[in-house]
Amino acid sequence: MKRIGDKAARVLLTIFGVKTTIIIGTILTFAVILIAIITGLMGTISTSGGKGSKTNTQCVTYQKDGDEEDDDEEDDDGSKPQSTSTKTDSASAGDSDPFTKGTKAYENAHKVFMAFVNAGLSGESAAGAVGWANSEGSYDIIGRAQGHYGGGINDSISKGAVPTTGGTSNTLGGGGIFQFDPYTKYAPLNSPDWEDADKMVAFVIDAISKGDWNPAYDESGHNWSFQEFAKQTNIDETAMSWNAYERGNMAYVRPEQKKADARKFAEVFEASKYKYDDAKFQKAFGGGGASSNNSSSSSQSSDDDDGDDDEEDSDNEDNDNDSSSSSSSSDSSNKDSKKDSDKDKKSIDTDKAIKWYKDKLGKVKYSRDARTGPDSYDHSSALYYALVDGGAKESGSPVDTDSEHDWLKDNGYELVYEGA
Incomplete structure (x- = not known):
């Protein structure tokens, strides 16, 4: 009996031990699984939060970083800006927004806008020019060298940054607000003129007054002479017409960006307040801005050298009372003009x-x-x-x-x- 009892006790202990082991093992297994689940959830939440934080930081950086260009934006010659940094301090970031009053970029963009307005252009045509140029270089670092997009003022030609065209091209690159190409036609390396917005606009005005405006490149669809462009009030059209000066490769130009920038500048600078002023225009551009709208030449002036618009010409044509004397006078004028032209012709070696x-x-x-x-x-x-x-x-x-x-x-x- 005792033997049977001992045996029974051992069996019971064995059974009880196995059950205990199973119960404890099961509990531990569930505990491990539960811990793993909780850890996984915490990891997911942490990872998600980390991404959100990173994204927000990047958004702020890109929004404020005036030294960073859109990765998709390309220069009009086909070269693509290569960003070297997305870092910026708060001071330089605050100067990069050309649409916010008080920033350095706004101040420079406004200088350019007012220089064109003071030269007789309508506010809308001035905004078109400023809007097109906004994605060429930048308005915070106005002497920006082509191919340099991340180092602040050190990217300016005034600080020795040498423009590069990218790829295998060994040609000189462009620079400045209007990306003068080659840059040497405006100013040499290290010149302080690269950070002078007034001088840059004066250079452009002088070039256009000498005929540097080619209506064949006008992307508005109108092929305007410069004087006709100066009178316009349609923002989208003036923005695209400015390519008659820039002559950019449209395969690399983003028209909608140009138009959107022009509209924004027209808004912040109150472009509608400024009307075309013929007296100011003639003083700034003379006959150089009145090239014919059906000519694709950037160097030929209109037959209408006095800068009168087409309506005035039409009025003269409708006046039949003195048609005979007008014709005679015109013939005489043309002969005199031809004589003067012949005198101007140089002997070519x-x-x-x-x-x-x-x-x-x-x-x-x-x-x-x-x-x-x-x-x-x-x-x-x-x-x-x-x-x-x-x-x-x-x-x-x-x-x-x-x-x-x-x-x-x-x-x-x-x-x-x-x-x-």
Whole structure:
């Protein structure tokens, strides 16, 4: 009996021990699973919070960082800005918003706007020009060198930043508010003029007054002369018309951004308050802004050299009372004009022009985008520079295929054949 009892006790203890082990193991297993679940949830919450914090920080940085360009934005020559940093301190960030009064960017953009208005342009046409240029360089670092987008004032040509075109191109890059290309046509490296907004606009006004406006590049669809552009009040159209000066590669231009920036500037600068002023316009641009709207030449002036608009011409045409005397007077005027034109024509040294070509053999490349030298030209610009070197009259900018014929005739050449 005792043996049976001992055996029964051992069996019971064994059974009880197994159950106890199972119960404890089960509890521990559930505890481990529960801890794992809780840990996982905490990790997910922590990770999610971390992402949110990072995103918010990036948004603030991009919003305030004036030295950072949109990754998708490209210069008009096709090169893509490469951001080198997204960091900025609060002081420099505060200067980067051109639409907020009190910032450095706003001050510079407003200077450009008012300079154009004071030259007679309507507020809307001035806003179009300022809006287009906003995505060219920037208004906080107005001397920004092409290819430099992250180092604050150190990205300015005034501080020695050398513009780069990117890729394999060895041509000089552009710089400044309007991305003057090549940059050397405005000012040399390290010049303080690269941080002078007034001088930059004065340079542009002078260039346009000499004919540097090509209606063939007008993206508004109107092919306006500069004077016609100066009178416009449609913001979207004035923004796109400004390409007649910029002559950017539209494959790399974002029209909607240009228009949106122009609209915003028109709003903050109250563009509608400023009307076209012919007296101011004539003083600033003279006949250089009145090139014909159906001409694609950037160097040819309109037959209407006094700058009168088409309505005034129409009024004169409708006046039939003195048509005979008007015609006679016009013929006489044209003859006098031709005589004056003939006097202005210079003798061109063809041998010297040919030497210009020979000197460039093996030293330059062909480029339609970087066509103003000194390292690359296209056919028309090469011809222009060669003949100018030989004594031809300069125009505001190198002639293109459409304008070189008139320019050649203006320099004494005779058209002997035209055909396929």
